[in-house]
Amino acid sequence: MRLTLIALLAAVAGPAIAVPAASPSYAVTARIAGPDGSWDYAKVDPETHRLFIARSGSVTVIDLAGGGISSWGEIARGHAVVPLPGNRLLVTSGNDGTVRFLDTTTGRQIASVAVGKKADAAIFDAANARAFVMNADGGTVSVLDTATMRVSKTITVKPALEYAALVGGTLFINDEDANEIEVVDIASGKAGKPIAMPGCEGPTGLGYDERTGHLVSACANGKAVIADAKARRVVGMVDTGKGADAVILDTARRLAFVPCGKDGVLDILSLDAPGGVMRVGRVTTEVGARTGALDPATGAIYLPTAAFSVPATPGARPTAVPGSFHVLVVKPA
Template sequence: MKMPLRLAAVGVLAGCALAPAGLAAQAGPYAVVDKWVLGGEGGWDYLLADSANHLLYVTHATRVEVVDTTTGKPVGAITGLKGTHGVVLDDEGKYGFISDGGGNVVVVFDRKTFAIVNRIPAGTNPDGMAWEPSTKTVWAFNGRSSDVTVIDAVGMKTVATIKLSGKPEFPAVDGKGAIWVNIETKNTLVKLDAKTLKQTAEWPLAGCESPSGLAIDREHRHLFSVCDGRKMPVTDGDTGRQIALVTIGEGPDAAAYDAKDQLAFSSNGEGTLSIVSTAGGKFTTLQTLPTQATGRTMAFDFATGKAYVVVAKMGPKPAPTAATPKPRATALPGTFTVLVIAKK
């Protein structure tokens, strides 16, 4: 997480209206087709779609909301947390893992009952996470200690802590043991080996400022970082060569890739969803879809082709004080909402 509520780039949009007229949608196939009001209080971070079980996990302050994607209704919650960031799931349908940044732990929950079954110590402020299937490990990237905690999901214990060159953001995996993660403070992309538990490369992200979200095209081994300054660098995951630098919306924080339609997505805090075609090795913006200001994180459901973007209306920014010289607006209670985006 870049900062609380990830609103650095969109603070001027505290009223949370729909995307401004200057960001009108380009002609394209996607639209906002539904809105699920979850309500409650507090900020949020990442969300994750469980396609097989038709569930959406949404981090929300000190809890994780669980929503049935066929009805849009909450079906449960994981509670008793201190400050949630991300969720990953094992590949056996048994456990889920939450990065509880406020507690400096990775919380393990039962996917059938949503009950917490374990808390595993991590570094300082675990944030972005990845499930690495070839080694059955969970990788929790710690924002404040600039390292990654590697957890054996079978033994439920930490097996390594790997130091990084700067503050990590979101990771991506190829399913075969390679892991990549954006380093926000260095504007770089790091590659790690899950089998040797070592860093194998670090590459500059030219034209990128403060990379956050990351997605992967596993077939072509292309990586899509999203950056402040309206840029999405596309990187060769084996060589580190930059293949393209695509213009996207401002204030991005999450990325996704749809292999079926060869599309890369960036959810942007300004209130847009950038949809980039990668077909034929060409990287062109297919559509800029208005969503709602603060819509900076998202999840993509690979089974249905739907994207989910979380938003809320924001209250006025408090006046500066000596203790808080740069105060930030907070989400208005009851306005926490999931936007459902699909082909028309």
Template sequence: MKKKILTMVFMLAAGLSVNAQKKMGLRLLATHIIGASGGWDYLTIDEKNNNLFVSHGSQVNVLNKSTGDSVGVIHNTPGVHGIAIVNALGKGYITNGKSATCTVFDLKNLTVRSQINVGENPDAIFYDDYSKKVFVFNGKSHDATVIDPQTDKVVATISLGGKPEAGVSDGKGKIYVNIEDINEIVCFNSKTFKITTRYKLTGGEEPSGLAIDRATSRLFTVCSNKVMLVLDAKTGKHIAKLPIGDGADGVVFDAATKLAYASNGEGTITVVREVSADKFVVEKTVKSEPGARTVVLDKLTHHLFLPTANFEKSAVEGQRPKMISGTFKVLEFGK
């Protein structure tokens, strides 16, 4: 009888603990200080090697994503924007906006293998697990460079008709990319490299971050006029228009929890729940820090990582605040 009572007490305590964690919600778990000066853009996670890659000035800082400890630095990446991971080949790719090149590096020892010439001002980049190609989106030349990671050769250049931002794959042969200056999402075939459709973003201005729910074929795009648009990837139909914070430049979707997170440069994270394929609601707004405008999701822990720094108070209203040297950091959020 006594053993039975103790078991019941333990189960009750465990239940209360789980409920308490659920109620606690998304919160800041850790701040990983990197220091030094320079701007930043995208982050990428290498799940296989447990590393977090952070673009920073003219280099990429590599952290152990579990501890935040420095693993190494990849130097000489002028105007760095994005990082793509190809675990099957043990390689990574970095876009260098100022040199119109893509750096190829070794995932194990972080040494540079080669440089690939791409379009002008290469920005976002990702590896498509379906076509087995690396796609680089070039902001100034308004096109996408396609790299075969088997050979590290450019196999195609796709004219996009505008300034591309982030891109995603549906895992079935279609690539979607935001076109910032004409408020569109362009879709092209990942094997023929031909554009198939263009979706006009009604009510959305200057789209930047883009995410996808492959299970429901829903696209999430964040726009400069403080809205997230949800579209049907197959038809372009607008499903939802949701309010987010100012200065969003990134969005991620967690397929396991059905939550989308918009990282807003004003210093907030907008959490959107996918109730069903046709119903989306803003669940909450979580405080982050000013400047934390890009984000990456750790699919294993469901944690979010956002880079930012501390800033001086601007003497002129509306003027962009100056970063305080040595304060660059990565914020880690989770439950």
């Protein structure tokens, strides 16, 4: 996942479209302050009601029930956080190409496993007790046995791998540089013909809706691509805000959320709209809010972000204002 914040301050509203009268109503209801540092993926553990956020040097843990905030572990540029059974948390550590396992009862590290260069996105396959780690710069996927906390297989794909979705025995992975979805057969460990996504630039976030068989891919240039996982072809495209870095699925409510960090909006897509996926709502959030997590119990969305200073030199990277990191809480009305 690209963490650059260049041009994030140039917030421009996305294309105007008609929104159905019965569109879902969501709003920012709170802001939770947290420690300074960069951030990437986030995840809510519905069992413990805690929000985990991968940070530059640790994991930020927010108790959604009690309100407490703590920092766990020592991470070298955290990217993904994945709650696991047995009171454990998997964290990808990008700068040293490792996966860290933390004990969620103590917050302490219990194992460190070498994977590939720039370990980035990660997903969990509960049915087979394994995790897939996308090594963005290495162009490989590390398959981890989460019970033994060891790498069981390494699959070579290509560089710039982003978020993934597992559909049966096939792994679909966004490729940020090739603007396509890589298609990997897990059993053979081989990559097949990718799904090209014309009109999509910089795909990162990816979600899969089992009911419709649709993959939803978020592109940085203000598009969400809809692909048929079975047919392995693009079947639609939706206008969104720019700078998206995640797709947050709420299949129970039949919605997908795309946090757009450049434009500072959260776009709401219906998974069951007539004719396919369509945008049915938009919440004004903040510039920089590009990833997030769903609490499936409440339907609330949590979006990490910060305030940014205006660069003194045109084209320079904006920096987060010290003490400004916070999490936006977006709830249904």
